[in-house]
Amino acid sequence: MNFVSVRWVLAAVAIAAIASADAATPPQIASCAACHGAAGLGNAADGIPALAGLTPIYLSRQLHSFKTGTRYNAIMAEIAAPLTAADRAAIAAYYAALPVPAEKEPTPLPGGSGATLAMNGDWGHQLTGVPSCNSCHGPYGVGVGAAFPRLAGQPKAYLAAQLVDWQKGSRKNDPLHMMRNVASEMSAAQIDAVAGYYAALSANPTDLPKPGDAKGAP
Numbered sequence: 001m002n003f004v005s006v007r008w009v010l011a012a013v014a015i016a017a018i019a020s021a022d023a024a025t026p027p028q029i030a031s032c033a034a035c036h037g038a039a040g041l042g043n044a045a046d047g048i049p050a051l052a053g054l055t056p057i058y059l060s061r062q063l064h065s066f067k068t069g070t071r072y073n074a075i076m077a078e079i080a081a082p083l084t085a086a087d088r089a090a091i092a093a094y095y096a097a098l099p100v101p102a103e104k105e106p107t108p109l110p111g112g113s114g115a116t117l118a119m120n121g122d123w124g125h126q127l128t129g130v131p132s133c134n135s136c137h138g139p140y141g142v143g144v145g146a147a148f149p150r151l152a153g154q155p156k157a158y159l160a161a162q163l164v165d166w167q168k169g170s171r172k173n174d175p176l177h178m179m180r181n182v183a184s185e186m187s188a189a190q191i192d193a194v195a196g197y198y199a200a201l202s203a204n205p206t207d208l209p210k211p212g213d214a215k216g217a218p
Contacts, residue, residue, distance in 0.1 A: 026090040031079060040098040047157030050203060052098035057146035059092035065173040072170045100204040105140065109209060114197030117190055130185045133194060136178070139208050141198045147175050153203025159195035 032051075036042055040052030051059060065071035066080035083091070109115070116122075118141065123129035134141065136148045143150030151159060165171035166183035174180060183191075 051095040053100035114193035152201035156199035
């Protein structure tokens with residue numbers, strides 16, 4: 001039995017315990033939890049994102065995108081292929097309802113070019129450039145609505161991979177091509193820096209620091 005199989009079995013046992021107390025747990029959650037964890041908090045070491053607390057509309061849309069190919073991942077495409085709209089809605093509602101541990105933002109806050117890009121963008125005195133990530137994803141990347149998911153606390157490798165996927169066009173489920181346009185303006189160094197910045201932040205901050213408390217803030 002390989003590592004993935006062992007992890008799937010352990011996740012299935014954990015989910016079975018949850019399901020025994022909650023008959024409404026979707027049956028597909030066991031396979032989801034094999035990678036994303038029973039609590040939906042992801043796996044930073046493997047670059048697997050947290051799903052807990054993301055909006056149900058966003059989660060459902062991503063599953064649909066994996067099914068239709070507007071967002072590509074070989075494993076997720078296989079998992080999403082048989083899912084009906086009702087299945088996607090049930091899985092999304094389950095993960096959206098899971099709690100995200102509340103933690104203070106790190107002290108000191110991460111700085112450098114990643115913080116500058118996240119808070120100020122990089123226009124370089126041009127008419128086109130990279131807008132601040134926070135302008136859409138909210139202060140410190142906590143997420144805004146269904147279109148702009150939480151970036152804070154997600155694995156650095158995952159965040160960087162998504163920006164590269166936007167660049168390559170293997171992910172194309174963004175509203176109005178916004179992320180493809182943004183990512184196309186970013187260098188590899190900028191992608192690495194901003195992914196590291198958001199990965200270092202709290203996914204559910206107990207409070208939001210004042211902008212002047214962070215290096216790179218205006």
